[in-house]
Amino acid sequence: MTADPKAGRPSLAQVAALSGVSVKTASRALGGEPRVAADTRSRVRDAADQLGYRLNGVARELRRGASTSTLVGLLIGDLANPFYSRLAGGLERELRMRGLQLITASTDEDPEWERRLADALLERRVRGLVIASTATHHAHFAAEHRHGIPFVFVDRPPVELAADTVLLDNHHGARLAGAHLGAVGHRRIGVVGDLSRLSTHRDRLDGFAEAMRAAGVANWADYLVENAHDVAAAERAVSELLGRTPAPTALFTMNNRITLGALRALRGHPAPPALVGFDEVDLGDVLGVSVVAHDPEDMGRRAARLLLDRIDGHRGPARQVVIPTRLLARGSGERPPGTAGA
Amino acid sequence: MTADPKAGRPSLAQVAALSGVSVKTASRALGGEPRVAADTRSRVRDAADQLGYRLNGVARELRRGASTSTLVGLLIGDLANPFYSRLAGGLERELRMRGLQLITASTDEDPEWERRLADALLERRVRGLVIASTATHHAHFAAEHRHGIPFVFVDRPPVELAADTVLLDNHHGARLAGAHLGAVGHRRIGVVGDLSRLSTHRDRLDGFAEAMRAAGVANWADYLVENAHDVAAAERAVSELLGRTPAPTALFTMNNRITLGALRALRGHPAPPALVGFDEVDLGDVLGVSVVAHDPEDMGRRAARLLLDRIDGHRGPARQVVIPTRLLARGSGERPPGTAGA
DNA sequence: ACGATGCGCGTCAACGATGTCATTAGTTGA
DNA sequence: TCAACTAATGACATCGTTGACGCGCATCGT
Numbered sequence: 001m002t003a004d005p006k007a008g009r010p011s012l013a014q015v016a017a018l019s020g021v022s023v024k025t026a027s028r029a030l031g032g033e034p035r036v037a038a039d040t041r042s043r044v045r046d047a048a049d050q051l052g053y054r055l056n057g058v059a060r061e062l063r064r065g066a067s068t069s070t071l072v073g074l075l076i077g078d079l080a081n082p083f084y085s086r087l088a089g090g091l092e093r094e095l096r097m098r099g100l101q102l103i104t105a106s107t108d109e110d111p112e113w114e115r116r117l118a119d120a121l122l123e124r125r126v127r128g129l130v131i132a133s134t135a136t137h138h139a140h141f142a143a144e145h146r147h148g149i150p151f152v153f154v155d156r157p158p159v160e161l162a163a164d165t166v167l168l169d170n171h172h173g174a175r176l177a178g179a180h181l182g183a184v185g186h187r188r189i190g191v192v193g194d195l196s197r198l199s200t201h202r203d204r205l206d207g208f209a210e211a212m213r214a215a216g217v218a219n220w221a222d223y224l225v226e227n228a229h230d231v232a233a234a235e236r237a238v239s240e241l242l243g244r245t246p247a248p249t250a251l252f253t254m255n256n257r258i259t260l261g262a263l264r265a266l267r268g269h270p271a272p273p274a275l276v277g278f279d280e281v282d283l284g285d286v287l288g289v290s291v292v293a294h295d296p297e298d299m300g301r302r303a304a305r306l307l308l309d310r311i312d313g314h315r316g317p318a319r320q321v322v323i324p325t326r327l328l329a330r331g332s333g334e335r336p337p338g339t340a341g342a
Numbered sequence: 343m344t345a346d347p348k349a350g351r352p353s354l355a356q357v358a359a360l361s362g363v364s365v366k367t368a369s370r371a372l373g374g375e376p377r378v379a380a381d382t383r384s385r386v387r388d389a390a391d392q393l394g395y396r397l398n399g400v401a402r403e404l405r406r407g408a409s410t411s412t413l414v415g416l417l418i419g420d421l422a423n424p425f426y427s428r429l430a431g432g433l434e435r436e437l438r439m440r441g442l443q444l445i446t447a448s449t450d451e452d453p454e455w456e457r458r459l460a461d462a463l464l465e466r467r468v469r470g471l472v473i474a475s476t477a478t479h480h481a482h483f484a485a486e487h488r489h490g491i492p493f494v495f496v497d498r499p500p501v502e503l504a505a506d507t508v509l510l511d512n513h514h515g516a517r518l519a520g521a522h523l524g525a526v527g528h529r530r531i532g533v534v535g536d537l538s539r540l541s542t543h544r545d546r547l548d549g550f551a552e553a554m555r556a557a558g559v560a561n562w563a564d565y566l567v568e569n570a571h572d573v574a575a576a577e578r579a580v581s582e583l584l585g586r587t588p589a590p591t592a593l594f595t596m597n598n599r600i601t602l603g604a605l606r607a608l609r610g611h612p613a614p615p616a617l618v619g620f621d622e623v624d625l626g627d628v629l630g631v632s633v634v635a636h637d638p639e640d641m642g643r644r645a646a647r648l649l650l651d652r653i654d655g656h657r658g659p660a661r662q663v664v665i666p667t668r669l670l671a672r673g674s675g676e677r678p679p680g681t682a683g684a
Numbered sequence: 685a686c687g688a689t690g691c692g693c694g695t696c697a698a699c700g701a702t703g704t705c706a707t708t709a710g711t712t713g714a
Numbered sequence: 715t716c717a718a719c720t721a722a723t724g725a726c727a728t729c730g731t732t733g734a735c736g737c738g739c740a741t742c743g744t
Binding site: 353354355365366369370373375397398399400401402403404405406 | 729730731732733
């Protein structure tokens with residue numbers, strides 16, 4: 001409380017001087033090491049309090065060397081997207097039990113940004129990196145990976161790099177959605193997807209295509225719109241689809257934001273098409289929105305465990321965890337073709 | 343690419359040796375300093391690439407001294423709550439334009455955890471701290487604050503500490519909600535709130551109480567339930583309220599999770615009460631949920647600006663930014679008392 | 685032609701902590 | 715009683731980088 005605002009932060013040397021011991025002893029006292037007289041320890045603690053002193057974690061990390069950092073990097077598309085923020089939440093809770101903290105950065109799905117952010121994190125010597133990558137290859141990380149920095153790829157797999165991965169069962173989920181709509185009798189299904197380069201998008205599209213083939217629907221891709229990356233774009237895409245002749249009788253919205261946009265576009269529609277969305281959406285249960293659901297927090301937890309394993313010295317080959325997806329029929333996906341009104 | 347997995351990470355000295363220059367020159371070459379021959383610079387770069395070398399940010403930060411960290415701490419209740427994740431998103435985008443990165447940690451509204459996490463961040467010498475505090479006082483941070491570490495309190499004000507703050511206009515928003523429901527004719531209004539110790543809760547309650555007084559509703563607190571901290575608790579609380587005799591004809595749900603819980607409890611209700619919620623909820627527009635809205639991302643941006651100001655050397659007294667709240671009438675809040683069916 | 689200028693580079697110390705080893709004093713055991 | 719041991723402490727080097735400073739050599743102006 002006698003801290004002088006002008007002077008910089010006090011150093012261990014000042015604490016040592018004030019308590020009349022050597023720096024090393026002060027270090028021992030504050031660092032909780034044994035072999036310090038109780039009396040000495042409390043004198044040092046008092047001096048530290050008086051100066052408003054705190055051990056310098058940066059210096060400690062430098063001294064102790066690599067792999068003593070307690071920071072884990074997380075690169076995701078957009079923190080404000082509930083899918084990512086739940087994933088981040090699950091990851092964080094699992095990591096903090098081990099004293100690890102998360103540096104989170106949003107890439108906005110820009111590969112160049114992603115690379116820069118990853119560089120910054122690696123330069124900072126993070127203990128590991130969890131990444132929902134938007135880049136098309138990851139050979140760039142090979143050197144770091146060989147140096148023993150654990151990488152965990154979430155949501156999207158690494159390309160040209162063998163690293164631990166946690167993925168959704170996108171193919172299965174999308175196939176379920178397609179089969180469901182097909183079974184209800186739909187043949188013209190508007191399909192709205194995110195950036196076409198994303199592997200999640202392609203996997204979902206493959207799964208859906210498989211269901212369409214099985215259902216004997218040939219020209220389903222006539223009603224496909226891609227690269228609807230935000231809610232507004234999705235709303236426009238759905239409006240456009242609904243304006244076509246003949247109009248689709250159902251929609252498959254391939255992620256949470258697209259589902260939101262579609263529901264906006266459908267508001268007040270006299271004869272809304274059936275709708276199945278990928279990803280859970282808040283209030284989806286109340287509104288009766290059928291979705292392909294999964295557990296993003298669990299994804300985060302599983303990623304954390306893979307990472308912690310590596311930190312604990314696990315040396316095996318790259319592992320892959322697949323998070324299951326399941327269809328929740330809540331009404332919107334069960335509307336048959338050709339019905340008027342909700 | 344010739345990196346040896348056994349050996350530790352290469353150091354600048356090894357790069358220097360390989361390229362036949364001194365460490366200092368290697369540092370200059372890689373650090374982008376002037377006064378290095380183009381030829382030398384590229385030799386050093388090649389050597390660095392060959393070794394898979396990267397400058398050590400930890401060492402650099404130690405050498406360059408305090409206030410060179412590019413890390414900002416963010417302490418919030420729960421990253422998975424969209425209010426917080428949007429705030430974090432706004433904050434991050436504003437900070438990264440200045441090369442700053444975010445360490446985010448969830449406190450789960452536990453003051454003890456909050457303190458521990460804050461200690462860890464301060465020990466790591468973050469450049470500043472943004473905190474949605476759940477603690478009841480903050481004298482603990484006084485020393486750090488005087489040492490020049492900028493603190494920005496978001497959503498909840500500091501107690502016993504003068505620091506920059508960004509708050510919602512909770513009082514106004516809640517008063518609007520109360521006045522609105524009162525004007526529609528409601529006299530028995532179920533009010534469901536979060537942890538009673540939170541200042542946001544108390545401010546909203548005050549604002550609502552003021553509206554009730556103005557509307558001449560005396561015993562409104564009979565229908566008050568507090569400490570509903572998650573969706574499930576809110577759902578139970580609302581069910582309980584609706585089971586009373588006489589039942590409330592309207593609900594004021596004091597945050598986003600409580601609104602979600604209430605909407606679940608109301609699902610399929612033959613004569614749902616009117617409802618106004620605090621905070622925006624996804625699909626609220628589609629579902630016709632009247633809410634007191636505000637902009638969490640803007641909160642994050644404003645917090646970032648206050649922080650950046652301080653980092654840039656601003657020395658004035660603590661400032662307070664108030665983010666406006668406004669009522670969005672979308673249907674649920676306009677249902678009159680005594681109507682059956684939606 | 686000679687001092688002034690500046691480029692390119694090197695030497696050395698320092699950032700703030702901690703690991704290693706040495707030292708002193710006090711205890712224990714045979 | 716004396717060697718062996720332990721507890722408590724200190725001196726010093728070190729982690730990897732960069733700031734301060736210095737030195738040699740080429741260029742330049744007058």
